[in-house]
Structure formats: structure tokens, C-alpha cells
Amino acid sequence: AAGVIQSPRHLIKEKRETATLKCYPIPRHDTVYWYQQGPGQDPQFLISFYEKMQSDKGSIPDRFSAQQFSDYHSELNMSSLELGDSALYFCASSLPHQGNTIYFGEGSWLTVV
């Protein structure tokens, strides 16, 4: 079965650079969530989209922005990168009003040097 696809899987950027992560949800899932997991930490909710509109916002820095496109894929844009942004970024998707089952992608490793 198709899963949540994230790209790139690994990314190395320098401080103050910009990075873009992409997420392709499971087919027919129109709700997308972004999470950040720092080293040794639990995943932290960043932002979510439902039907291309932002539905919830968590602890997402102002330097980050995200959007969901007409094909329901989502992109997380991170600017002015800091060393502390180094983390595993997860995307998850679910059917509308069925967050009972939220499926995660494999994650994108961002390393800021």
C-alpha cells in the first residue's frame, strides 16, 4: 500500500541557508501534519493543513512556513537556518475527520552545519 512519501530523506545545509522539505500524503488523504523531532526528543507538532488551508499551528518558528498544494502535497520551507534546526522532520497524513489513524512518513533528516 502507498505510504506517506517525504523528500529529500537527507539534507545538509549551512547556517543561514534555506531548506525545503516535501511531503506527499497517502492517496485520498487531504490532511497533512508536520512534526519536528530533535535528537533525544519526542516529536513536536509544527503545523497542519486540511483541504489546502492551515488548520492548526504548533511550535513552528516564524522562520518556517508551509503550504499545501492543489494535489494535496505539502512543502515546509525553512529559512535562516540555525544549528538548532537540525532534526528529523516528519510528515503525516490522515483522512478528514478520521485522525483516528494518522500515518507518518519515513522522515527527512536535516543537518545544519
Added chain:
Amino acid sequence: DQQVKQNSPSLSVQEGRISILNCDYTNSMFDYFLWYKKYPAEGPTFLISISSIKDKNEDGRFTVFLNKSAKHLSLHIVPSQPGDSAVYFCAASDNAGGTSYGKLTFGQGTILTVHP
């Protein structure tokens, strides 16, 4: 402020025995709870969930129990297998607006090791 807590960082169990992973929460608005299994550098894999209107949900070897009055839930794995060795995360959501199911608050995780 850790709203979802898994107080046991690790658990070691013999193959064939029961594994019991515990989770406590403080936010009484949480109405949906999930358990995820995670390997290093991979995404969390959904295991089982429970709504606050239930006190038990079973799926094969996995059973989740919810005690709302104690704000406590547990995941039972019977029988435990070596392939179950992973980090287990408890997560909770407060679906206030109907689109917040996926806004999960995670616990810190418990490393389960099942010995052959």
C-alpha cells in the same frame, strides 16, 4: 510542560511474556490516544488507538487500556516477540475543532527490548 508522560525510559522483557508500557497524561481535554512504534531514523508506525469513550481496544497481540479517572493508559503486548523491540511512543490529541486529530502530543518514548 510535558502533558504526556512515559515515565519508564526502557523496558526489558523475555520473548513470549507480556510487555506492559505505561503512559500518563495531564490534559483532561485529550480525547483520543494512540500508540506508535518507532525504529531509529524511521517514521513512527501506527499500532493501535483508543477513543476516550472506550476503556479497552484490542488488535491482535496489542491491547490498549484507558483509565480516564486516573488519566492513564497502557499498551499490552502478548506474547512479546524479538521483532517488537523498538521505541514505543504514546500520543494524545484534543479534537476540539474536528480537524485536530493529527495534532498529537507525544510522550518521551519507552525503549522496549524483547530478549529471545
